[in-house]
Amino acid sequence: MKIKLLSLEFLPRGQKGWSSEQLHFGNRVTFISGNNQAGKTPLMASIAFCLGMPYQFRQDIVEQCAAVHLEIEINEVQYQIERQIDTPYNFAVFSGDGELHTFENEKDFSNFLFDRIDFPHPELTSTSNERAPLYTSHLMSSFYIDQLLGWSTTYWSQSRYIKNQSEEMLRLILGLSPRFPYSQKEELNREKKRLASVTVEISDRGRIARDLHTAFGSPDMANLPKLHERRDGLRRGLEILKLRLPSNDEALAAIDIELAASQRDLADTSSKLYSIGAKRRSLNQISDEVQAESETLSLNDAALNKFRSFCQVENCGMFSTSERSYGRSLLYLLDQLKDLKLGVSELEKQEAQINAESEKINARIAELTTAKTKLLSRSDLFAVGDLIGSASSELVDIEMQIASAARVNVQNAQLAQLSIKRGEIQDRIEDLNVSAGRTLTGETRTAISESMNKWLLLIGFDSAKAAASLDENFKLYLGSESYKAFKGSTLTRIILAFHAAVLEYCLDRGNHLGFLLMDCPKQQELEPSDLKRYLEALAKLADSSTSKFQICFSSSEFEFDNSESDVEWRPAFNDGQVDRYLSPTLD
Numbered sequence: 001m002k003i004k005l006l007s008l009e010f011l012p013r014g015q016k017g018w019s020s021e022q023l024h025f026g027n028r029v030t031f032i033s034g035n036n037q038a039g040k041t042p043l044m045a046s047i048a049f050c051l052g053m054p055y056q057f058r059q060d061i062v063e064q065c066a067a068v069h070l071e072i073e074i075n076e077v078q079y080q081i082e083r084q085i086d087t088p089y090n091f092a093v094f095s096g097d098g099e100l101h102t103f104e105n106e107k108d109f110s111n112f113l114f115d116r117i118d119f120p121h122p123e124l125t126s127t128s129n130e131r132a133p134l135y136t137s138h139l140m141s142s143f144y145i146d147q148l149l150g151w152s153t154t155y156w157s158q159s160r161y162i163k164n165q166s167e168e169m170l171r172l173i174l175g176l177s178p179r180f181p182y183s184q185k186e187e188l189n190r191e192k193k194r195l196a197s198v199t200v201e202i203s204d205r206g207r208i209a210r211d212l213h214t215a216f217g218s219p220d221m222a223n224l225p226k227l228h229e230r231r232d233g234l235r236r237g238l239e240i241l242k243l244r245l246p247s248n249d250e251a252l253a254a255i256d257i258e259l260a261a262s263q264r265d266l267a268d269t270s271s272k273l274y275s276i277g278a279k280r281r282s283l284n285q286i287s288d289e290v291q292a293e294s295e296t297l298s299l300n301d302a303a304l305n306k307f308r309s310f311c312q313v314e315n316c317g318m319f320s321t322s323e324r325s326y327g328r329s330l331l332y333l334l335d336q337l338k339d340l341k342l343g344v345s346e347l348e349k350q351e352a353q354i355n356a357e358s359e360k361i362n363a364r365i366a367e368l369t370t371a372k373t374k375l376l377s378r379s380d381l382f383a384v385g386d387l388i389g390s391a392s393s394e395l396v397d398i399e400m401q402i403a404s405a406a407r408v409n410v411q412n413a414q415l416a417q418l419s420i421k422r423g424e425i426q427d428r429i430e431d432l433n434v435s436a437g438r439t440l441t442g443e444t445r446t447a448i449s450e451s452m453n454k455w456l457l458l459i460g461f462d463s464a465k466a467a468a469s470l471d472e473n474f475k476l477y478l479g480s481e482s483y484k485a486f487k488g489s490t491l492t493r494i495i496l497a498f499h500a501a502v503l504e505y506c507l508d509r510g511n512h513l514g515f516l517l518m519d520c521p522k523q524q525e526l527e528p529s530d531l532k533r534y535l536e537a538l539a540k541l542a543d544s545s546t547s548k549f550q551i552c553f554s555s556s557e558f559e560f561d562n563s564e565s566d567v568e569w570r571p572a573f574n575d576g577q578v579d580r581y582l583s584p585t586l587d
Helices: 040-050 059-064 106-117 136-140 165-173 184-216 221-243 248-308 320-377 382-434 442-458 488-508 528-544
Strands: 003-012 029-033 065-074 077-084 091-095 100-103 468-470 476-478 515-519 550-555 567-569
Touching: 003 040, 003 550, 029 040, 029 528, 040 065, 040 077, 040 515, 040 550, 059 065, 091 106, 100 106, 106 136, 136 165, 165 488, 184 382, 221 248, 221 382, 248 320, 442 468, 442 488, 442 528, 468 488, 476 488, 488 515, 488 528, 528 550
Parallel strands: 029 550, 029 567, 515 550
Antiparallel strands: 003 065, 065 077, 077 091, 091 100, 468 476
């Protein structure tokens, strides 16, 4: 689950202390503008500060401000986090149900937040090979690019006591198991419990989805725009009929419009029936072929068992590779066969549903034709009344279809997210079963490298001369050199591209927190046009992805074109010399 940032506010110390406005985040981009003395950096840092990161505010802020108040949303539940500025760890969290939680140490607050966002927090190994708990402060460095330290490295942290800390944080964000868990067995058991919990939730959600399917059928999501259009047309037609009942001419025109629409709907259903029938026949044929292939694999597996019986050595591994290969292939084919049968069954249900819909449309056409005949044969208004009743009935039916489609769509989306999550947990379990030191998979490293090269090209770095790549320990290279060999604007571009690539990879998988905080890159070393393309590409990515995220970006010089989903913060107070975000509280 991701964290959605809602609002931020500095609270004053005493009646004359400094405070800020309540600043609301954009759904997509939050652009923090202002000159170099406006106080942009304390605002950016305070977001991560409220989520557990240590930060030393300037002495004047410590003396004048009591706390920072951050409002967030997790899984549609709002939380208000208030952290005192002058004490190391003093959190108060107000949850949406009105409950107050207080924390005076980093461990308890971290566990509270990890549990709410369902973030895995195994015990890791310290640099001295001791037990090392995971805290939110370790993660914040992956989502907050500090103005001084964050633009020179892909990961920075004030505290580095976890073995291979930067790699471990990235593995957790990417949805992989840690490389050095303190207790591999305990971690494996935790992941198995998480898998069982998610499987139960999938089962429950699946039962709800089946109940909805039984009650409402399988709505055609592609047909929703037509349903909305039809609903709006019926509403307009009913208004005309109700306001002008005496006019038979207008009623006849309305009937002709409804007849034409119904006949188009009937043609659409006929076309759908033909298409679904062709798909069903094709799936049946594929199902027969998969069935034959699975039977062949079963014979191979049986032969393997016979060969293995020849060896007298206990736990003989001679055929282990073939055994895993046959087993996995057979399981894959059986899953595929099951999916095909479900697909055929679903298509048959759709055929029945469309046939029922065709019957309704034919009945509607018959009613309209009868109403038109009545209007043509007599001058009374009974036919118009019949038409209004028929149209009202159809309107209710369409609105029920739209509502049921929305409910089914929500359930299907939740099931899809849970299935992705279950797959990630299964990968971690497999990872732990194979070895505690398993490195990032080639597929993951390749995906991030390719994405990073795309982002580098976008912001003016020719990756063809030095392509980005990740080794098995997640060390970043450009060509044959470590990224740390680069300086200035090139290094700034590398850091921007790296964070964008990780974010893009995690949109539909992994454990990304759902936001990225970037505090003033060295703009004198970076062309404004490059930075503009970068932010616009991130904004487009946020629009096109079903997994939403937020970007917070501060600058004293850059101008960003806001959309309706974006917000620009400006300093609201002036001390006679410069505009500032923090100001003495007014009486």
